[in-house]
Amino acid sequence: MVAKRQLSAMDKRISGQRALEAFYCACAAGGIAAFGLAFTDPFVVTLAGYTCAFALFALSINIILGGVGEVPLGQCLFFGIGSYGAAIGIGKLGLSFEVAVVAALVFAAVCAAIIGVITLRLTGAYFSIVSWGLTGVAMVAAANLDHITGGPLGLFGFPPITVGPLQLGNPQAYFFVTAAILLVSILFLVAVRRSPFGAAMDSVRQNPHLARAVGVDVARIRQKAFMLSAPFAALAGALSVPYTQIVTPDVFNVANTVDGLLMVLLGGARLVIGPVIGAAMFTLVPQIMNLDPNVKILAFSSMIILIMMLAPGGLHQIGVTLRDRLARKKDADYTR
Amino acid sequence: MPTILGETPSVSARDIVKRYGGVTALNGVSLDVREGEIFGIIGPNGAGKSTLFDILCGITVPSSGSVRIMGREIAGIPSHIIARSGVARTFQRTAVFSESTVLENLLYGRHTSFRHGVMGRILGSISYMRDEQSFLSRVEEVLTLIGLAGERSRKAGVLAYGVQRRLAIGIALMADPKIMFLDEPAAGMNGRETTDFIALIRAIAPSRTILIVEHDMAVIRQLCGRALVVVDGKPVVIDEPNHVLRYPEVVSAYLGTEDD
Numbered sequence: 064m065v066a067k068r069q070l071s072a073m074d075k076r077i078s079g080q081r082a083l084e085a086f087y088c089a090c091a092a093g094g095i096a097a098f099g100l101a102f103t104d105p106f107v108v109t110l111a112g113y114t115c116a117f118a119l120f121a122l123s124i125n126i127i128l129g130g131v132g133e134v135p136l137g138q139c140l141f142f143g144i145g146s147y148g149a150a151i152g153i154g155k156l157g158l159s160f161e162v163a164v165v166a167a168l169v170f171a172a173v174c175a176a177i178i179g180v181i182t183l184r185l186t187g188a189y190f191s192i193v194s195w196g197l198t199g200v201a202m203v204a205a206a207n208l209d210h211i212t213g214g215p216l217g218l219f220g221f222p223p224i225t226v227g228p229l230q231l232g233n234p235q236a237y238f239f240v241t242a243a244i245l246l247v248s249i250l251f252l253v254a255v256r257r258s259p260f261g262a263a264m265d266s267v268r269q270n271p272h273l274a275r276a277v278g279v280d281v282a283r284i285r286q287k288a289f290m291l292s293a294p295f296a297a298l299a300g301a302l303s304v305p306y307t308q309i310v311t312p313d314v315f316n317v318a319n320t321v322d323g324l325l326m327v328l329l330g331g332a333r334l335v336i337g338p339v340i341g342a343a344m345f346t347l348v349p350q351i352m353n354l355d356p357n358v359k360i361l362a363f364s365s366m367i368i369l370i371m372m373l374a375p376g377g378l379h380q381i382g383v384t385l386r387d388r389l390a391r392k393k394d395a396d397y398t399r
Numbered sequence: 400m401p402t403i404l405g406e407t408p409s410v411s412a413r414d415i416v417k418r419y420g421g422v423t424a425l426n427g428v429s430l431d432v433r434e435g436e437i438f439g440i441i442g443p444n445g446a447g448k449s450t451l452f453d454i455l456c457g458i459t460v461p462s463s464g465s466v467r468i469m470g471r472e473i474a475g476i477p478s479h480i481i482a483r484s485g486v487a488r489t490f491q492r493t494a495v496f497s498e499s500t501v502l503e504n505l506l507y508g509r510h511t512s513f514r515h516g517v518m519g520r521i522l523g524s525i526s527y528m529r530d531e532q533s534f535l536s537r538v539e540e541v542l543t544l545i546g547l548a549g550e551r552s553r554k555a556g557v558l559a560y561g562v563q564r565r566l567a568i569g570i571a572l573m574a575d576p577k578i579m580f581l582d583e584p585a586a587g588m589n590g591r592e593t594t595d596f597i598a599l600i601r602a603i604a605p606s607r608t609i610l611i612v613e614h615d616m617a618v619i620r621q622l623c624g625r626a627l628v629v630v631d632g633k634p635v636v637i638d639e640p641n642h643v644l645r646y647p648e649v650v651s652a653y654l655g656t657e658d659d
Contacts, residue, residue, distance in 0.1 A: 263510055275482065
């Protein structure tokens, strides 16, 4: 009887939570629409679109970092696969952008399946270093397979890129497409994190031995997380093509991954939306403050060090701490 | 002890030998733990108790010898598969998921019994909801049993050590295991916590086989029907806890090195 009452109370809490989430989604959609319509400066809107694309990359990194606790320095490999896949698809094979992107996502997932079998035997720094090494291989390959990748000069001069009726050359359209994809991705990843698979990932990250003892196939979970992360990185890479209009072997540069990692650390790895906050900070703040690129590096490096020292959970953790201070709430659950 | 024990051994080991390089950690250990029994493994530090334990539950592969769990040879079976067949184990260190709440810890413990994917979560399928409901009532049962109903939304890492050990038992209980391996479950507990803990183990013992590695002889004496004494990797005796103290080699090797 008591259990039943508690259950129905829990039901109510769950449905309340659902309503709140629906409200958040509506707010996000409203925010996207308002931003897209309010800002007319094509540069700002295009940059916002690119930020959404890169936020997908940060999300991909966080599937590994926040999900199973490895630092995926090689994640730009999948970003590059997405960029090259889209570029080759539309530029060389004459496919539509959508088909090229889907093909690139599938290819990225297949590559992740093969690479994961090898690299995921390693953990910690060894995993990071070997993944990084593979991006070097990809960079050399991209620079030398002239007839496919255009060699060191890369691929450029694409036909107009469209998604359905939308011309991605139009800043507004580009922003709406990337923002919508980002929103759907966030919702999907929230569902993943709350699913039994998400619970298994978190148990592996926190304590692989105990996870194994409760029946989690640790190797399989890590592999699945890796395969899940790859298409998101590829999607980010593909969606950045309409912005960059050129794809060179430099997409495989580890600096690319480091940018994504900084976004994750800045926003906080614990929360699905953390990396998105980080991505927004990372691109928009220097823009608004009109920072010199060198000053930007300096400012963000110092900021990362400060955040890691004072709030390892990222900006989001600072927000939660403040909220709890105000609400005088202790032991708040900020894992979700 | 007036417990009714089954005929078939739940856990049986034959001539277990484990060598690490030139060091023999275990040498010729055999045992049969009967269904429904609470079985203790004791011995001084470095005697090979933990190695034996890891071998019995399939985490470590022995150099030679065989282990059967519920009649099934476990050689070559990955430890997560063994866990799924109704074998739970707790760890001495890092016994809980410290960054998660008590409730989430129990959620992670149900992994074995909850077979739904991401799509089930998104679509909210009927079977998903039904399993979620039965899971929630299981959570309440376990929370009451381990006495943590009031702490469900606290982070496991901030709980007192003895409370964390109870939570560890709770995680193991989520899958309703047939066999439980408890690695020094009462280590570091104060007197009151130990008493509560013994009561908890007694409460969960019916219908389960429990193996305990333990340093605290008082715990073994109060809980176990029989105990194996391991000294320097060799089995000395299997007998009732009160009887093992009569063996001179046990007294000299085990108790001689202990303060109590």
